[in-house]
Amino acid sequence: MKNQHPLKIFILEDDVWYGSMLQHYLALNPDYEVKRYHNCKDFFNHLHERPEVVTLDYSMPDMDGSEVLKKIKEVDPGIQVIIISGQEDIKTAINLIKNGAFDYIVKDDDAKDRLWNSLLHLKEIDGLRKEVEHLKEQVGKKYDYSKYLIGKSPVFEKVFSLIEKSCKTNITVSITGETGTGKEMVARAIHYNSDKSKKPFVAVNVAAIPRELIESELFGHEKGAFTGAITRRIGKFEEAHNGTLFLDEIGELDINLQAKLLRVLQEREITRVGGNEVVPINVRIIVATHKNLLEEVQARRFREDLYYRLIGLPIQIPPLRERGNDIVILAKHFMDQFCKENNTDKKLLSPEAQQRLLHHAFPGNVRELRSVIELSVVMADGDTILPEHITLNSNSSVNDLMNKDRTLKEFELQIIQHYLDKYDKDVLLVAKKLDIGKSTIYRMIQAGELNAR
Numbered sequence: 342m343k344n345q346h347p348l349k350i351f352i353l354e355d356d357v358w359y360g361s362m363l364q365h366y367l368a369l370n371p372d373y374e375v376k377r378y379h380n381c382k383d384f385f386n387h388l389h390e391r392p393e394v395v396t397l398d399y400s401m402p403d404m405d406g407s408e409v410l411k412k413i414k415e416v417d418p419g420i421q422v423i424i425i426s427g428q429e430d431i432k433t434a435i436n437l438i439k440n441g442a443f444d445y446i447v448k449d450d451d452a453k454d455r456l457w458n459s460l461l462h463l464k465e466i467d468g469l470r471k472e473v474e475h476l477k478e479q480v481g482k483k484y485d486y487s488k489y490l491i492g493k494s495p496v497f498e499k500v501f502s503l504i505e506k507s508c509k510t511n512i513t514v515s516i517t518g519e520t521g522t523g524k525e526m527v528a529r530a531i532h533y534n535s536d537k538s539k540k541p542f543v544a545v546n547v548a549a550i551p552r553e554l555i556e557s558e559l560f561g562h563e564k565g566a567f568t569g570a571i572t573r574r575i576g577k578f579e580e581a582h583n584g585t586l587f588l589d590e591i592g593e594l595d596i597n598l599q600a601k602l603l604r605v606l607q608e609r610e611i612t613r614v615g616g617n618e619v620v621p622i623n624v625r626i627i628v629a630t631h632k633n634l635l636e637e638v639q640a641r642r643f644r645e646d647l648y649y650r651l652i653g654l655p656i657q658i659p660p661l662r663e664r665g666n667d668i669v670i671l672a673k674h675f676m677d678q679f680c681k682e683n684n685t686d687k688k689l690l691s692p693e694a695q696q697r698l699l700h701h702a703f704p705g706n707v708r709e710l711r712s713v714i715e716l717s718v719v720m721a722d723g724d725t726i727l728p729e730h731i732t733l734n735s736n737s738s739v740n741d742l743m744n745k746d747r748t749l750k751e752f753e754l755q756i757i758q759h760y761l762d763k764y765d766k767d768v769l770l771v772a773k774k775l776d777i778g779k780s781t782i783y784r785m786i787q788a789g790e791l792n793a794r
């Protein structure tokens with residue numbers, strides 16, 4: 342059926358009275374456009390008008406009902422045919438349905454109501470079918486990462502350009518960046534824009550799996566391979582066959598398993614734990630880590646040969662605090678998203694609130710920003726988010742401190758102020774804690790460099 346309104350219905354009925362009764366009845370629905378034919382010849386002459394539904398009297402004098410059904414389906418299998426028959430004949434009805442009829446209705450007192458319901462049912466099914474088609478189309482479409490992966494700063498533009506390069510080949514990609522910078526999002530963006538997009542994307546967080554289980558998690562195991570292995574289980578490599586395997590926190594991989602992983606990558610085949618069968622695998626590898634892998638190599642915690650095998654195309658995601666105005670762009674994006682999800686009106690971000698965000702170091706990066714924003718939307722009663730609605734994680738003040746260029750004197754003041762705030766402006770206690778003279782602190786307070794009230 343085509344997506345057209347009104348629904349075009351042809352009635353093929355040799356009984357003039359019955360046909361006109363059906364036409365009159367169905368035309369009560371303004372969504373239906375109904376035409377009526379008394380004989381098959383006339384009907385087929387108009388079939389090029391492509392009705393979406395045909396109600397077919399099974400016993401037409403000039404052609405057998407099954408024949409009519411067959412011919413209609415030959416012209417357009419999308420035309421739905423509802424058979425209306427003078428007799429209740431289950432065998433015929435089943436055959437007709439097998440041959441593509443949508444429904445079989447017996448001509449009795451309830452026939453017109455059943456026809457009405459059948460049409461409603463048909464429309465409902467058609468709606469679902471269209472929805473499925475639409476969803477399929479969406480999945481088939483290229484995942485437009487620029488809509489989800491937000492960032493306009495020059496440093497982030499560089500990330501975009503590397504993503505694009507990664508999509509064109511199956512080169513191994515190694516993503517580095519602090520926690521919450523979007524490493525997994527970048528990995529997904531690469532997969533869904535590569536020629537493997539219709540195959541699985543399998544993510545494994547190496548750090549989250551206990552050391553003794555990681556081998557079977559990656560390579561699978563045979564039944565009885567170890568206590569608790571009650572069935573055979575395929576591993577993530579096999580699960581990701583023909584697709585992409587994303588190994589997050591690769592820097593945490595046990596040194597013994599590093600050797601095994603290297604072998605698998607070189608030989609492109611795996612052997613399940615406790616098994617002998619060699620299983621060929623074809624997967625694209627993307628790894629991520631928040632560590633500096635080269636430093637790990639130098640410290641002999643990461644195998645050098647594996648490092649060179651995995652480095653491929655490196656993508657370094659800059660921390661949020663180095664992305665300038667991206668903080669504001671992302672904040673607005675998360676505000677809109679949160680308001681939409683919670684069915685509330687959109688809010689504005691006041692310039693002062695923007696400044697407050699821009700001066701924060703965000704050690705938890707985008708993930709931290711997102712939760713800060715969600716809370717601020719909840720805290721703001723009006724339509725604008727003000728600085729007082731923004732709760733920043735105080736644990737980050739040390740990071741804040743270290744991530745800005747300051748003079749030693751400025752650092753000194755900030756540290757003393759932090760202690761004063763922490764110890765209720767108790768100068769004597771702060772002097773003791775920091776091992777400096779109390780008069781130094783009093784002098785700074787008098788000079789207005791510190792706030793002790």
Ligand SMILES: Nc1ncnc2c1ncn2[C@@H]1O[C@H](COP(=O)(O)OP(=O)(O)OP(=O)(O)O)[C@@H](O)[C@H]1O
Nearest residue numbers: 489490491492519520521522523524525526707708
């Ligand atoms: N550029 C971005 N645009 C929109 N959302 C982002 C962006 N970067 C990260 N996010 C969001 O931040 C959160 C963290 O992202 P993600 O899990 O990809 O980071 P990660 O670096 O893999 O984190 P970790 O490895 O520390 O768990 C997610 O909710 C993600 O949707």
